[in-house]
Amino acid sequence: MRILYGVQATGNGHITRARVLLPALQAAGAEVDMLFSGRDQARLFNMEPFGDYAHREGLTFVTDAGRVQRWQTLTHNRPLQLVKDIRALDLNGYDLVLTDFEPVTAWAARRSGVPSVGIAHQYAFLHRIPGTGFMPWLKPCIRFFAPADEMIGLHWHAFNAPILPPMIEPVQGTLSEDETKVLVYLPFEALDEIIYWLSGFSDFRFRVYAGVDQPRRIGNIELCPFSREGFQQDLYSCRGVIANAGFGLCSEAIQAGKSLLVKPLRGQVEQISNAAVLEQMGLAWVMPRFGQEPIERWLELPSGAPMPWPDVAGTLARWITTGRQVPLDNLARELWHPRPDMSVSPA
Known part of the structure; x- marks a missing residue:
C-alpha cells in the first residue's frame, strides 16, 4: 500500500503525531511519502525521521503577542500559490492520501479522486465539543480547509462521538520530578x-x-x-x-x-x-x-498521576492497511474502553 501523508506544520503537535503514526504505518507494511506545509522549511527541526520529505507553502496563521492577527493572516497567505501546488501535486501510484489537517494533499486527493482519510485534533470539532459555543461557521470551515472522505478527530474525551484518544508516543524514559x-x-x-x-x-x-x-x-x-x-x-x-x-x-x-x-x-x-x-x-x-x-x-498545586494513552497509532495503522473495514464507532469504543469517564458539559 502506497500512502502520501500530508502534515500541517504550523504547530508542532501535528508533527508530533506524524512521528508516531509514520513508523506504525511502515511496520504495518505501508510505503509512505511525507509532505509538510504551513511553516518555512528552514524553521522545521529534528526532521530526520521523515526522510526525504516534500515541502509546500500551504496555509498558516500569523500571531503576535499571544493573539491571532486576522488581517496579517489574510495578507500573509497566498491562495493562488496554494491552488498551483494542489494542481501540480501528482498522486499517480498512491492508494491513499492521509492528511493531518494539511490542505495541499487533502485538496489534491479530492481533485484526483484518490481515497483520503483525515486524522487530526481539528476534526473532533465536527462534533459537539465544549468551548465552541454558537459557531455555525466552524464545521464548514474545517471541512473546507482540509477535506477528506473520512475525517477522524482526536481529543481527551469521546464526547459521545466517534472521536479517538490522543495519538502520542509512549513515555520513552523514566519519569521523575524536580520540584524547582x-x-x-x-x-x-x-x-x-x-x-x-x-x-x-x-x-x-x-x-x-x-x-x-x-x-x-x-x-x-x-x-x-x-x-x-x-x-x-x-x-x-x-x-x-x-x-x-x-x-x-x-x-x-x-x-x-x-x-x-x-x-x-x-x-x-x-x-x-x-x-x-x-x-x-x-x-x-x-x-x-x-x-x-x-x-x-x-x-502551589501538586502534580497529577501519569495517564498513559492507548496505542492509537498502531490501531489506526492496522485499520488503514487492512482496508478500513471496522466502523469508526467500534474503533473508538475499543480505544476508550480502559479509560475512566470524566464529566464534561456539551458545547
Missing part, C-alpha cells in the same frame, strides 16, 4: 513578556524553549533552542508545564502526569475550546492572560 524545574513552551507569546512574568519566581527554575540560537541564562530563566530530545527530557523530569493550549503538548503532559498551566491563544477557537475542556476535566489550570497571581497559585 518548570518547562515552558509559549511559541505564540512575546519572549520579553515571558521573561518578565517568570523572573519574579526566584525559587523556581524555568526552562523556556524558544527561537534562540544558543542556550542562555537570565536569572532563574534558561532559554533553550528548539530540540525534540532535550524537550522530552525536560518534560519527563519537570514538576509542571506552562504552555499555550495546543493539543499535542498538553496530551504529552497529561500522559506524563505533569501539572499544566495553559494560556490559550486569543482568537484561536481550537485553543479556547481546549482550555475549556482541560479546565472542566480538571487536567489544567487556565490563565487567559499573564499575571503573577495565576502563576503563583498554580505553582
Whole structure:
C-alpha cells in the first residue's frame, strides 16, 4: 500500500503525531511519502525521521503577542500559490492520501479522486465539543480547509462521538520530578513578556524553549533552542508545564502526569475550546492572560498521576492497511474502553 501523508506544520503537535503514526504505518507494511506545509522549511527541526520529505507553502496563521492577527493572516497567505501546488501535486501510484489537517494533499486527493482519510485534533470539532459555543461557521470551515472522505478527530474525551484518544508516543524514559524545574513552551507569546512574568519566581527554575540560537541564562530563566530530545527530557523530569493550549503538548503532559498551566491563544477557537475542556476535566489550570497571581497559585498545586494513552497509532495503522473495514464507532469504543469517564458539559 502506497500512502502520501500530508502534515500541517504550523504547530508542532501535528508533527508530533506524524512521528508516531509514520513508523506504525511502515511496520504495518505501508510505503509512505511525507509532505509538510504551513511553516518555512528552514524553521522545521529534528526532521530526520521523515526522510526525504516534500515541502509546500500551504496555509498558516500569523500571531503576535499571544493573539491571532486576522488581517496579517489574510495578507500573509497566498491562495493562488496554494491552488498551483494542489494542481501540480501528482498522486499517480498512491492508494491513499492521509492528511493531518494539511490542505495541499487533502485538496489534491479530492481533485484526483484518490481515497483520503483525515486524522487530526481539528476534526473532533465536527462534533459537539465544549468551548465552541454558537459557531455555525466552524464545521464548514474545517471541512473546507482540509477535506477528506473520512475525517477522524482526536481529543481527551469521546464526547459521545466517534472521536479517538490522543495519538502520542509512549513515555520513552523514566519519569521523575524536580520540584524547582518548570518547562515552558509559549511559541505564540512575546519572549520579553515571558521573561518578565517568570523572573519574579526566584525559587523556581524555568526552562523556556524558544527561537534562540544558543542556550542562555537570565536569572532563574534558561532559554533553550528548539530540540525534540532535550524537550522530552525536560518534560519527563519537570514538576509542571506552562504552555499555550495546543493539543499535542498538553496530551504529552497529561500522559506524563505533569501539572499544566495553559494560556490559550486569543482568537484561536481550537485553543479556547481546549482550555475549556482541560479546565472542566480538571487536567489544567487556565490563565487567559499573564499575571503573577495565576502563576503563583498554580505553582502551589501538586502534580497529577501519569495517564498513559492507548496505542492509537498502531490501531489506526492496522485499520488503514487492512482496508478500513471496522466502523469508526467500534474503533473508538475499543480505544476508550480502559479509560475512566470524566464529566464534561456539551458545547
